[in-house]
Amino acid sequence: MKRTTVQAALVPACLVLAASLTACGSDANSPASSGAKATGSTTTNGSSTDCPTGTINGEGSSAQKNAIELAITAYQDTCSGATVNYNPTGSGAGIKQFIAKQVDFAGSDSALKTVAVDGVVEADAAAKSCGSPAWDIPMVAGPIAIAYNLPGVTTLTLNAEVAAKIFNGTITTWNDPAIAALNAGASLPATAIKVFFRSDESGTTENFTKYLHAAAPAVWTADPSKKWTGKGEGKEKSAGVASAAAATPGGVTYAEWSYATQNKLGVAQIDSGAGAVALTGESAGKAVAAASQKGQGNDLALSLKYDTKEAGVYPIILVTYEIVCSRYADKAKANGVKSFLKFFASPEVQSKLESAGYAPLPAAVQAKVAAAIAAIS
Amino acid sequence: MSVSTTSRVVVTFPDRTRARTQRDRAARVSMALAFVVAVIPLAWILVTVTTQGAQLLFSSTWWVNSQRGINSTMVGGGARHAINGTLIQAGVTALIAVPIGVLTAVYLVEFGRGRLARAVSFMVDILTGVPSIVAALFVYAVWVGTFGFQRVGFAVCLALVLLMIPVVVRTTEEMLKLVPNELREASLALGVPRWTTIVRVVLPTALSGIVTGVLLGLARVMGETAPLLILGPYTKNLATDLFSGLMPTLPTMINQDRSELGQAAAVERMWATALTLIVLVLVLNLAGRLVARLGSVSR
Numbered sequence: 160m161k162r163t164t165v166q167a168a169l170v171p172a173c174l175v176l177a178a179s180l181t182a183c184g185s186d187a188n189s190p191a192s193s194g195a196k197a198t199g200s201t202t203t204n205g206s207s208t209d210c211p212t213g214t215i216n217g218e219g220s221s222a223q224k225n226a227i228e229l230a231i232t233a234y235q236d237t238c239s240g241a242t243v244n245y246n247p248t249g250s251g252a253g254i255k256q257f258i259a260k261q262v263d264f265a266g267s268d269s270a271l272k273t274v275a276v277d278g279v280v281e282a283d284a285a286a287k288s289c290g291s292p293a294w295d296i297p298m299v300a301g302p303i304a305i306a307y308n309l310p311g312v313t314t315l316t317l318n319a320e321v322a323a324k325i326f327n328g329t330i331t332t333w334n335d336p337a338i339a340a341l342n343a344g345a346s347l348p349a350t351a352i353k354v355f356f357r358s359d360e361s362g363t364t365e366n367f368t369k370y371l372h373a374a375a376p377a378v379w380t381a382d383p384s385k386k387w388t389g390k391g392e393g394k395e396k397s398a399g400v401a402s403a404a405a406a407t408p409g410g411v412t413y414a415e416w417s418y419a420t421q422n423k424l425g426v427a428q429i430d431s432g433a434g435a436v437a438l439t440g441e442s443a444g445k446a447v448a449a450a451s452q453k454g455q456g457n458d459l460a461l462s463l464k465y466d467t468k469e470a471g472v473y474p475i476i477l478v479t480y481e482i483v484c485s486r487y488a489d490k491a492k493a494n495g496v497k498s499f500l501k502f503f504a505s506p507e508v509q510s511k512l513e514s515a516g517y518a519p520l521p522a523a524v525q526a527k528v529a530a531a532i533a534a535i536s
Numbered sequence: 537m538s539v540s541t542t543s544r545v546v547v548t549f550p551d552r553t554r555a556r557t558q559r560d561r562a563a564r565v566s567m568a569l570a571f572v573v574a575v576i577p578l579a580w581i582l583v584t585v586t587t588q589g590a591q592l593l594f595s596s597t598w599w600v601n602s603q604r605g606i607n608s609t610m611v612g613g614g615a616r617h618a619i620n621g622t623l624i625q626a627g628v629t630a631l632i633a634v635p636i637g638v639l640t641a642v643y644l645v646e647f648g649r650g651r652l653a654r655a656v657s658f659m660v661d662i663l664t665g666v667p668s669i670v671a672a673l674f675v676y677a678v679w680v681g682t683f684g685f686q687r688v689g690f691a692v693c694l695a696l697v698l699l700m701i702p703v704v705v706r707t708t709e710e711m712l713k714l715v716p717n718e719l720r721e722a723s724l725a726l727g728v729p730r731w732t733t734i735v736r737v738v739l740p741t742a743l744s745g746i747v748t749g750v751l752l753g754l755a756r757v758m759g760e761t762a763p764l765l766i767l768g769p770y771t772k773n774l775a776t777d778l779f780s781g782l783m784p785t786l787p788t789m790i791n792q793d794r795s796e797l798g799q800a801a802a803v804e805r806m807w808a809t810a811l812t813l814i815v816l817v818l819v820l821n822l823a824g825r826l827v828a829r830l831g832s833v834s835r
Contacts, residue, residue, distance in 0.1 A: 214781055218769065221795070228607045235605055242604075244771040244782055247795065259680060261687055398797050421798045 210238035215495040219253020219266030223479035250362040268362020270295040270460030289484035302443035305427040306419035319374030328390030350409035354391030366477035373465035417516025433470035442473035448521035457531035589807030603772035618789040629696040637704025645712040664702040672763035689783035695763035707749025711742040744828035
């Protein structure tokens, strides 16, 4: 009797252990099968993807999450032995983890900074952690939509100045004369404007305020930053602002295009001086094409022309980068990153991204990207 | 004179009884109300989670497959990867924390006298008050900052151990104190050595209480989120290696789908994951109680 009770004293610990061991023992692993049915048989990406096995980890921008998720799914279908993880924790977090050597590449909505912020020069810190220069490789362009919720108003045109006034709280109702002047013939309701902004530090906020600051410098005087400096009510992440605007008549926000369409919000046309331009893959792609390279060599950091006056160009875009080491200490990691990015940048994958709300990179940039990826070692 | 005194007593006595009865009733009602108020959120949570998430739990792939290749907009896949991760991490955490916790409690109750015992007891009190995020950041600072290791499952376990030890120590201590001294004295009087007394008499007597304590601690660490967010990034793939690579867990899976509130598929997955976590804790709880009942000393 007593002997069994002694052994029973150890039972709780063993029980837990047993539970966990059987869990990993019956590892009925058919992971790809459930996802493969979607694209598995149809994707014959002939881009001669060499398939390394192993795992690479990335972390960062949530703006590129939907794009990279699509790319990862297709890549893992092609290369069943490879695994890519991407955690959308935000551009700032991604760069920090990259510098701390916790991830193999970072996703970021802005290139590594070459000037000191809080005493840290991101580019130098990343180079130090890599042991070689870190490169910014543009992967997708995401148009930022000014998304509004006005029942009955299907098209709305804004320009930079009016947008800046809406987002800094100067214009407070939708039938304001400044908005009416841009929308001749439209019947605008007297609804109060409710601005929703990103409460977390966001590359979307940074790029949107860059646009407002560059295109309407007289109205939007604050320096662009990842933290919102305008008026309104804060919500977390793109999903948060978009669903808040969708639930509030009179609501307006800025978010990646896909979030605006998913939440069935109206997307404002932008008039930069040469007529109203609707947000399409093509009009946003033109803005990407007009970007110039500011990094050197294979560092493809781009500088965007937010104050463009050209016709047919949708100017509010962000380019999201993959930040990589130019030379990896671990050869397997280098091969994994190269193979995945090559796949991601291939025209077949890029062309699919448009349906997810992204603008593909223009051909000229794609060629440079391919060259840079090939140079990773 | 005496008549008037008795009459006064007769008049006042029923009054006082009525007042007491009313106060008693008021106390009863307010206690019942307090109970109802306490139960409302619990019932609400259970009903919401069950109605929103139960359907996916019966899908054929939920307990078998991982989320590999399932985008946030897609339905399908399962939570196997996260269930594995949570069980493995909880198991390893318990494996480290339970012996330390139980032995500490045995020391405090059976041997601890003087300064060292007071210091240990004090430290356990402090550890009880450590917020999980602090434990997580401490492990992050040591594991990643000082040693430069990667964020892996084992680092999560270390943070969880810090959170589990005080729970186990405190409950075990209370249970050991409840063991009647006569049992110890009887055993010692028969010439049984002290350590045998503890192992064969004291611990078995307190077993069911200890198991409860361990389960409480386990339930706490399984639902813990802060250390996972900091030390255990999510992955959609099956992972069983505690020492390299990312390891998914149920809380991080919930967190992942939570960031996609616009997507019906992700939201449903989020509720189902939450329900899975509740079910898992419940099953462990029941199993533990069963074991405790079977193994306890019959008197």
